[in-house]
Amino acid sequence: MSKKMHIKLNVNGKDEEFLAEPRELLIYTLRERLNITGPHIGCETSHCGACTVTINGKSVKSCTMFVAQADGAEVTTIEGIGGPDNLHPLQEAFKEHHGLQCGYCTPGMITRATKLLEENPNPTEEDIRFGMAGNICRCTGYQNIVKSIQAAATEMNAAKEAAE
Amino acid sequence: MIPAAFEYYRPKDMASVLAILEEHGDDARVMAGGHSLIPMMKLRMADVPHLIDLQDIGGMSDIVIDADGIRIGALVTQADIIDDAKLTAAAPILREAALQIADPQVRYMGTVGGNVANGDPGNDMPGLMQCLDAVFTVVGPDGEREIPAREFYEAAYMTAREDDEVLTSVSIPPPTGGYAYEKQKRKIGDYATAAAAVQIVKGGGSCVSASIAMTNLSDTPVYSQAASDALVGTAVDDAALDAAVAAMLADIDPSEDNRGPIAFKKHVAGVILRRAIVRAWSRA
Numbered sequence: 001m002s003k004k005m006h007i008k009l010n011v012n013g014k015d016e017e018f019l020a021e022p023r024e025l026l027i028y029t030l031r032e033r034l035n036i037t038g039p040h041i042g043c044e045t046s047h048c049g050a051c052t053v054t055i056n057g058k059s060v061k062s063c064t065m066f067v068a069q070a071d072g073a074e075v076t077t078i079e080g081i082g083g084p085d086n087l088h089p090l091q092e093a094f095k096e097h098h099g100l101q102c103g104y105c106t107p108g109m110i111t112r113a114t115k116l117l118e119e120n121p122n123p124t125e126e127d128i129r130f131g132m133a134g135n136i137c138r139c140t141g142y143q144n145i146v147k148s149i150q151a152a153a154t155e156m157n158a159a160k161e162a163a164e
Numbered sequence: 165m166i167p168a169a170f171e172y173y174r175p176k177d178m179a180s181v182l183a184i185l186e187e188h189g190d191d192a193r194v195m196a197g198g199h200s201l202i203p204m205m206k207l208r209m210a211d212v213p214h215l216i217d218l219q220d221i222g223g224m225s226d227i228v229i230d231a232d233g234i235r236i237g238a239l240v241t242q243a244d245i246i247d248d249a250k251l252t253a254a255a256p257i258l259r260e261a262a263l264q265i266a267d268p269q270v271r272y273m274g275t276v277g278g279n280v281a282n283g284d285p286g287n288d289m290p291g292l293m294q295c296l297d298a299v300f301t302v303v304g305p306d307g308e309r310e311i312p313a314r315e316f317y318e319a320a321y322m323t324a325r326e327d328d329e330v331l332t333s334v335s336i337p338p339p340t341g342g343y344a345y346e347k348q349k350r351k352i353g354d355y356a357t358a359a360a361a362v363q364i365v366k367g368g369g370s371c372v373s374a375s376i377a378m379t380n381l382s383d384t385p386v387y388s389q390a391a392s393d394a395l396v397g398t399a400v401d402d403a404a405l406d407a408a409v410a411a412m413l414a415d416i417d418p419s420e421d422n423r424g425p426i427a428f429k430k431h432v433a434g435v436i437l438r439r440a441i442v443r444a445w446s447r448a
Contacts, residue, residue, distance in 0.1 A: 002169040022172035022215070025165075025206075044165050046203055047353060049269060058243070058272035063165075064202050065273075068172040069217055112269070133352040134267030 007071045011036060012080030022068035026060075027051045029067045030077060038078035038107040042136070049135030052108035053077050059115045061134070078107035081114055089159070090114060090152040099148030101139035109135050113149050121157055125150070167205035174217045178303060178330065181216055185328045186305060188214040194330055196239055197273035199266070200282050224277070224332060229254050234336040238277020242266070245276065255336060257343035257361065261292045264347045264359075280313070281331040283321040283384075286355030290317060291385035292345060295361035295377040298336045304329035317384035341365035341372075342448030346440035347379070348432050350423065356380040357423045358433040360440040364395065366448035371395045376408065376441075380423075381416035381433050388415040391437070400445045408441060409434045 004019040009029075016034060027044075030036045030053070039062055042050030046064045053062045054076040082088030090110045093099065100106045109132065116123065116131040123131065128146050137145060175181050185192050192214035195201050204210035218224065224239040227248055234254055236245075245251060245262040252259045265288050266274060279289035280300060293300075293313035300311050302325050311324045313334075318324065325331055340363075347359035359379035365372040374395040378386045390411035398404035418429035 002171055005172065021169065023167050023169055023205075044206075046199065046270065049267075052269060059269045060273060061269045064199055066172070066198070066202065066215075068174070069198065069219065071174075116268075131268055134269040 005068055007067055009070060009073060009075055011075045012077060020067050022066055024067040026062040026065045026067050026070050030062060036077050036079055040104055040107060049112060050105050050108040052112045052135060054111060054115055059112045078111050081110060089155045093148040093152035093155065097148040097151055098144045105135060105137045109145060117153055117156060121153060123153060165206040168208060168211050170212050170215045172215050172217065174220050176220050178221060181330055182305060184214060184216055190327055192216060194218055196275040196278040197241065199270050199274045200278060200284060227251050233338050236276050236334045238275060238332050240276045242271035242274050255339050257292065257339065257345050257363065261288050261345035264288065264345065267353045276334055277331050280334060281325060283317060283323045285320050285383050286380050288356065288359060288379055291359065291377040291379035292361045293334060294385050294387040295363055295375045296336045296339055298334050300331055301333045301335065302329040302331050314387050320383040339363050342444040342446065344440040344443035346436045348436050358429060358436045360437040362440040362444040364444045364448045370397060370399050376412065378412060378416055378433060381418045381429060386416050388412045390415060400441065405438055405441060409437055412437050
């Protein structure tokens with residue numbers, strides 16, 4: 001065992017401090033240490049995207065980052081995006097347009113989609129399929145995921161215009 | 165999946181990196197985005213007792229474009245390449261290739277330096293850099309030295325970089341003419357079954373110069389001087405395409421794996437190179 005490190009993270013706006021071995025993968029830090037269980041473990045081999053979180057403004061597969069690398073970072077998980085009482089437009093749209101069946105990939109999908117829409121508020125279907133290519137869904141065939149993200153984009157742009 | 169334990173270092177300057185490398189020798193490795201190394205550590209196929217994270221080293225994330233060429237810091241990510249409009253104007257093949265690497269999440273983390281230094285035959289940037297005649301700058305205990313991309317790769321994961329050296333940047337002469345990066349892969353995120361990087365300069369209706377490199381068709385990237393020569397002086401017609409493909413096939417040495425048998429890979433390599441040349445020529 002290597003010696004433990006003093007780690008500081010800001011997760012969903014809350015400061016966290018703890019001692020951890022540097023080899024601990026961030027997904028385990030979130031799920032088992034901090035009880036933030038929205039990000040899921042799908043493949044654990046950097047392929048499926050179920051563990052996607054946002055770290056310092058980048059979509060990252062948290063199974064492929066050591067907690068030591070994230071020391072000092074700001075992390076956003078699905079829990080920081082919206083909850084039952086304040087659904088994010090993407091969550092609302094996934095619900096409305098059946099963007100999920102079993103739901104296992106959904107936290108990663110929506111977390112990635114928040115970043116996609118931030119970078120490209122008016123994505124075409126092709127943009128969405130390309131921008132979501134790091135997230136795998138084994139139920140839906142993606143059609144309704146694309147529809148959900150398009151609907152959320154429309155909703156978010158309308159809300160933004162109304163606010164201006 | 166739990167990798168073997170390691171000591172973690174996140175130094176602020178290159179002198180500290182070199183000191184750790186000197187102290188621990190083979191037991192120490194540097195890491196940029198980690199998206200090649202971490203999966204190997206998780207599988208326990210790589211054992212790294214001393215892991216040096218480069219993320220806090222300053223000056224390695226810059227893209228500099230001037231009259232002498234383009235200099236890309238080793239920590240520049242694939243996402244940075246895709247987003248940099250000036251770089252895309254100066255060398256559009258870089259963006260075309262970067263968009264075909266892995267997936268969005270991996271491109272936020274994966275770096276140019278890691279991609280070229282790792283020596284994995286599946287990585288796209290090594291062949292691309294050979295096509296562009298790039299030069300890699302490495303720094304070690306005796307200072308800096310430059311190694312041409314076309315002389316850097318010795319075998320799978322074996323390169324001209326010594327264990328106590330760190331690759332710090334990639335320099336590219338300003339590319340001219342038409343370009344194409346063409347990649348055949350089984351699915352998003354996969355390495356190439358075959359990929360081709362092509363730059364072509366056109367003058368008076370014929371090919372003045374060409375540069376061709378292939379990816380994942382040998383245990384190193386393959387710069388094919390013979391394939392390039394086969395196009396020069398021609399109008400890049402069918403006969404020239406056939407000659408270039410034949411020359412390239414003589415230079416590659418693919419092996420059978422889960423992407424297919426050797427005959428299939430050679431077939432795909434020919435199709436991909438032909439497409440890449442035609443597209444590069446149409447842009448020349």
